[in-house]
Amino acid sequence: MKGKVIVITSGKGGVGKTTTTANLGTALTMLGRRVVMVDTDIGLRNLDVVMGLENRIVFDIVDVVQGGTKLKQALIKDKRFEGLYLLPAAQTKEKSAVSPHQMKNLCHDLKKEFDFVLVDCPAGIEQGFKNAISGADEAIVVAVPEVSSVRDADRIVGLLEAAGLKKNQLIINRIRPRMVKRGDMMDIEDMIDILSVDLLGVVPEDEIVIVSTNKGEPAVMDTSSRAGDAYRRIARRLNGEEVSLLPLNYSEGLMNKFRRMFKMASR
Amino acid sequence: MITEDVVIRESQGGIIICLNSQDSFPALKQQLSEQLETLDDLLVGVQVVLDVGQRKLSKKETQELKNFLLEHGLHLKRLVSRGKSVDISGNKGQVEVVSTPTARFSNQEIGSSEETILIKRTIRSGQKVFFPGNIVVLGDVNPGAEVIAGGNVLVMGSMRGMAHAGALGSEEAVVAAFRLNPTQLRIAHHITRPPEGQVSAGNDPEMASIKSGKVIIEDLKL
Numbered sequence: 001m002k003g004k005v006i007v008i009t010s011g012k013g014g015v016g017k018t019t020t021t022a023n024l025g026t027a028l029t030m031l032g033r034r035v036v037m038v039d040t041d042i043g044l045r046n047l048d049v050v051m052g053l054e055n056r057i058v059f060d061i062v063d064v065v066q067g068g069t070k071l072k073q074a075l076i077k078d079k080r081f082e083g084l085y086l087l088p089a090a091q092t093k094e095k096s097a098v099s100p101h102q103m104k105n106l107c108h109d110l111k112k113e114f115d116f117v118l119v120d121c122p123a124g125i126e127q128g129f130k131n132a133i134s135g136a137d138e139a140i141v142v143a144v145p146e147v148s149s150v151r152d153a154d155r156i157v158g159l160l161e162a163a164g165l166k167k168n169q170l171i172i173n174r175i176r177p178r179m180v181k182r183g184d185m186m187d188i189e190d191m192i193d194i195l196s197v198d199l200l201g202v203v204p205e206d207e208i209v210i211v212s213t214n215k216g217e218p219a220v221m222d223t224s225s226r227a228g229d230a231y232r233r234i235a236r237r238l239n240g241e242e243v244s245l246l247p248l249n250y251s252e253g254l255m256n257k258f259r260r261m262f263k264m265a266s267r
Numbered sequence: 268m269i270t271e272d273v274v275i276r277e278s279q280g281g282i283i284i285c286l287n288s289q290d291s292f293p294a295l296k297q298q299l300s301e302q303l304e305t306l307d308d309l310l311v312g313v314q315v316v317l318d319v320g321q322r323k324l325s326k327k328e329t330q331e332l333k334n335f336l337l338e339h340g341l342h343l344k345r346l347v348s349r350g351k352s353v354d355i356s357g358n359k360g361q362v363e364v365v366s367t368p369t370a371r372f373s374n375q376e377i378g379s380s381e382e383t384i385l386i387k388r389t390i391r392s393g394q395k396v397f398f399p400g401n402i403v404v405l406g407d408v409n410p411g412a413e414v415i416a417g418g419n420v421l422v423m424g425s426m427r428g429m430a431h432a433g434a435l436g437s438e439e440a441v442v443a444a445f446r447l448n449p450t451q452l453r454i455a456h457h458i459t460r461p462p463e464g465q466v467s468a469g470n471d472p473e474m475a476s477i478k479s480g481k482v483i484i485e486d487l488k489l
Contacts, residue, residue, distance in 0.1 A: 151392050154409050158391030194409055194427070196389060 011152030052216020107135025
């Protein structure tokens with residue numbers, strides 16, 4: 001059965017596209033699927049760093065599309081997980097080194113070998129974005145609960161729909177339930193009201209993400225990470241399971257209880 | 268800004284662009300470029316009649332304009348110059364010259380245009396709609412989106428973006444919405460924005476119009 005190409009995009013930078021790609025890729029592999037993660041942020045590649053695979057890069061996406069290198073040579077197999085591969089971006093080239101047409105062909109080839117092709121899209125709406133979406137069947141839009149992010153996400157959804165991508169889903173990232181309760185942060189309903197796209201999942205703000213990213217280990221590997229837990233649930237949804245959305249207050253209250261028990265300062 | 272030098276009018280399933288200025292050819296292209304930027308993507312594929320007033324265009328200039336319009340997804344069907352109308356949509360080399368009276372479009376004519384377009388979707392951030400007549404949106408207008416009409420703007424949803432009614436000068440135009448919470452509102456030459464620090468109370472249908480020289484917002488009793 002042919003695989004699915006999903007582009008992970010946001011418009012706004014720094015909201016968690018790369019983190020989401022890394023974690024969803026890893027989580028889907030943990031569910032037994034064959035996944036390839038493609039980094040299309042040429043010149044500012046991060047996916048390899050976040051996955052801890054930086055040292056193993058020999059060939060990259062530009063080498064492949066320009067015809068010199070075979071796909072098999074460029075793909076990096078993650079030794080920690082069965083069926084997880086990375087196609088890194090080039091660091092020393094420019095975004096014009098790849099064309100939408102080449103990207104489409106690449107995705108077409110990758111689809112034959114993998115269940116999921118996760119395309120990590122760069123920030124912005126220019127060439128990099130256009131390349132990243134050209135081979136995609138579906139899109140995941142990542143946004144944080146901030147006005148600027150919602151503006152950008154709305155723009156992105158408009159561009160995705162104009163490009164013919166009808167199945168677009170939203171991940172709300174880095175939400176802080178206490179701030180939402182106080183009214184200091186946008187809540188989920190406000191965002192969906194403006195964006196009008198299906199909600200795929202909600203990921204809470206989690207310090208563990210920062211720590212694990214720097215170590216090159218996706219947060220889904222850490223069972224105590226709330227964000228990791230959210231990503232694992234999202235992966236199950238992508239895999240076709242019906243998983244309910246975790247009520248935000250629940251995990252927050254429990255954590256505070258534990259902290260109080262061990263006399264730790266509440267965050 | 269839409270000036271009298273460049274005017275766009277809808278006619279029989281296509282649009283007529285009038286470039287009345289006497290500036291040099293590069294300046295003409297620049298004006299045309301600015302006008303094309305205001306056109307919404309949904310006018311792509313539309314037939315264009317270009318009226319260049321008293322100007323005379325060489326074959327090369329005509330071809331340049333044709334290609335330029337094509338880049339924006341518009342097909343140059345007919346060129347009207349010095350009262351003569353030339354059909355360009357046909358095959359290469361085949362040109363039919365038809366004499367017609369010089370077309371002149373005044374603001375008055377367009378201001379009273381009754382033509383209306385209906386847009387059956389939400390208009391998202393970064394999208395712009397322009398139409399010389401009325402615009403009805405069956406959906407929301409999100410912040411960062413712009414709806415510009417020569418006539419009235421009616422939004423059957425939440426109006427959260429920018430709307431400009433009476434964009435060609437008509438002060439009788441109105442902006443109405445089920446929920447009126449715009450970032451900015453313009454009617455004819457008046458520009459207004461919501462008062463500072465106001466909690467958006469717009470949950471009932473409202474209409475903005477000009478009364479006694481000011482933009483006022485009142486409840487729309489449906």
